[in-house]
Amino acid sequence: MCGLIGYVGRRADRNVQEVLLDGLSSLEYRGYDSAGMAVSNSSLAVYKREGDLSALEGALPDEPLDGVAGIGHTRWSTHGSPSDANAHPHTDCTGRVAVAHNGIIDNYRALRESLETDGHEFDSETDTEVIPHLIESALERGDDAETAFRWAIDRLEGSYAVAATYAGHETVYAARNRSPLVVGIDDDGYFLASDVPAFLEYTDAVTYLDDGHVASIRPSGVEITDERGACVDVSVETVEWEPEDAGKSGYEHYTLKEIHEQPRAIRNCLRGRPQELTGDVSIDALEDVERPDRIQFVACGTSYHASLYGARLFRERSVPATAFLASEYDADAVPVDDGTLVVGVTQSGETADTLRALRDANRAGATTLAVTNVVGSSAPRETDHAMYIRAGPEIGVAATKTFVTQQVALAMLSSGLTGERSREVVAALRDLPDRIQSVLDESRARTIASEYAAADAYFVIGRGYSAPVALEGALKMKEITYKHAEGFPAGELKHGPLALVTERTPVFAVISRDSNAETMLGNVNEVASRGAPVIAVTDASEAVAADVDHVLRIPETHRRFTPILANVQLQLVSYWMANQLDRSIDKPRNLAKSVTVE
Structure with a gap:
């Protein structure tokens, strides 16, 4: 759900801050409520802000942060509300360690209580903050950087993708358990991310970490080891996507x-x-x-x-x-x-x-x-x-x-x-x-969306193969318009939902030229008689036009695939309605692209 980016490199024309910001920008689609970064030099420079990436950019100094290694993060809140303090990366008491994390640490309460008993002070409400304090504890007893990182990771229960960097080090350490991490490999630098688009403009050569793997990313290369510290041979794959695809x-x-x-x-x-x-x-x-x-x-x-x-x-x-x-x-x-x-x-x-x-x-x-x-x-x-x-x-x-x-x-x-x-x-x-191209070229969805954008709620109904598309059409409307919408198999209307039908609840009916057509028209008449406007999404416009207020036409095809064409019309209605309502269409509130927590 959150976005994570790491980079290690020495190229004169590619500073760490720029790479991290580019990566975070490419990960905005995953959904987030705060953003931050940490760059390692002789000390750690950590900047993080609640809100959009622009808030973080506004907090950064005029001169780019100096360093070879860094990590960045966009957070989608699970523990603690959106705030500067709860944004990642999180640091230890000494400010020597910075950590960014996707996922949920199930045993963080017990870990936090133990660490607080030992004198550690916490600045956030997050589960993530236990990780830098665990690393700090290991460093204080004399462990080296990698051993301390491994010791901390071994104590975590839950799902996680973790990246850490230390003051005075040119390394990013990373590990995963049930949360994605991918390493990008370039001639002059190495990348770490929760998703490939974070670094796709720089390299298309990738390797994927497995659960239990630890990656040590340095200017000299990437070393991947297993739980016991033994080196792991991993394949390098070429991503077929082009940067312009994103x-x-x-x-x-x-x-x-x-x-x-x-x-x-x-x-x-x-x-x-x-x-x-x-x-x-x-x-x-x-x-x-x-x-x-x-x-x-x-x-x-x-x-x-x-x-x-x-x-x-x-x-x-x-x-x-x-x-x-x-x-x-x-x-x-x-x-x-x-x-x-x-x-x-x-x-x-x-x-x-x-x-x-x-x-x-x-x-x-x-x-x-x-x-x-x-x-x-x-x-x-x-x-x-x-x-x-x-x-x-x-x-x-x-x-x-x-x-x-x-x-x-x-x-x-x-x-x-x-x-x-x-x-x-x-x-x-x-x-x-x-x-589908003909639907895209000829759709009247924008006009329909404009007429009904002020409605109280929306129903989408269908039968047979079209019933799942009715559910999906309603989900799209909820996701990007923030308006109430429900999808039903059309036969279920009379078993309760019909009580909600009024003249301010438009009904989108997916009607295909098959054995369900006559029954669907009966369902249409049920809602029309209660005053609801009806918009038919259909390949049988001549047969249904007299019974509905509007028609969104789809071409004839095999009956299995009629719902695929109908779905495109419903997508366009949702898009244009959200556009008219000035919603955040690409990044709907409270939602994330990849849901990596249960």
Whole structure:
């Protein structure tokens, strides 16, 4: 959730302060409420401020901080409210050690009480501050810098990615446990970050730390060791993203750019997988995966909505499939055996609840599969198999192109694992990018958003394959407009939600040209008769126009993929409504891009 950046280097044209600020700026999308940095020279220079990165920049001296090693951090509050004191990095009593940390230290209260008994004084309410004081204790008894760092890390319980630097040292020490850390390798410097975009403009050569690894990053190179201090051989990978992929490319917001990138993202997701001549789907990484007896999806938020869609696809192919909220998944309470495939759907590959569910499934004997966007993240490294959605970097906190590519990936997964051969389905998959482009080119979403931006609340309804997209459409509206919105399977309206319908609650109805169309029109009439304005998102505009106030048209496609097109219209409505309401669209309040705590 928080953002972490570290840098060690001696290049004359690349000072540490500049690199840290660039990295923190690239990590703003993760969500934060304060920011800070520490640069090591003969002493430590530590600056941190509540608020946006601009507040930190305003607090820095006119001359760049002098040093070879430094760490920076953007904080998303868990322990203690946003404040200068609670911002990272945190230091020890002597000011010799600075630490930045992502995650949660579960045993911090006991550690803090013990340290206070020993005379340590704390300046913040955070769990993180125990770490520099632990390091200080080890240094006072004579441990060297690396030994002190290891001793402190060994006493932590919980999830963490930790970076530390010391006064008078040219080293950044780092360790992780259930929280992401990636090392960037350049000819003239070395980087550490919670996510690749933090240093992508400098290098695309990376290596990923595993739980229990300790990295010592010096001007002379990077050394990675295990829990016992033994050197670990790690592979260096090349990130396929380009620096411009993480830019706005002239769009007002990353979110709008990423909505418009969906045709390209789908083409990347499809590349080499659907076979037009045979009508089957081939996924190289899953060639040895047999048709499972049952499938359990585990996911959170937007990824859970994609999982609901995926589960329905499998059930249609006669494979029992259920989608679970990862935070509620219990492998001991549901049937799990070697015939069970548990699929973790996670954009970042670092979602804490989803990782915990996958680990439980592994222990229960299931085969596990990660469907994710990030190569080298924790989910694909901890599961038996991985399928990448290939959406490219997504900077906006609210998922857009990653949701669409998750849907497409799960559609291919259902065909591939069940042995389905359908030229009709493959042709529809191939046509999806062009169909979405037509929605983007012709949408009236901006006009609809303007007309209904002042409404009290919004409902989104759908049936069948469209029900998960109704949930997602409402979630997008909540995330970026801050307006109340609810998504329902349309049949559930009469079982309670209809009591909330008034003339000030517009209803967005996803109506596809399938067997549910007539029933959906009945649901539309239920809300219309209570005075609610109805906006149909539909491929059957002629049939429904007389029953609704407005129509957002989508092209005809295979019935499985109609909801994917409808989702794009709902994304655009949410975006333009948030734009009219002057919301912080790319960084919605209280939200973070990657949720790495349970």
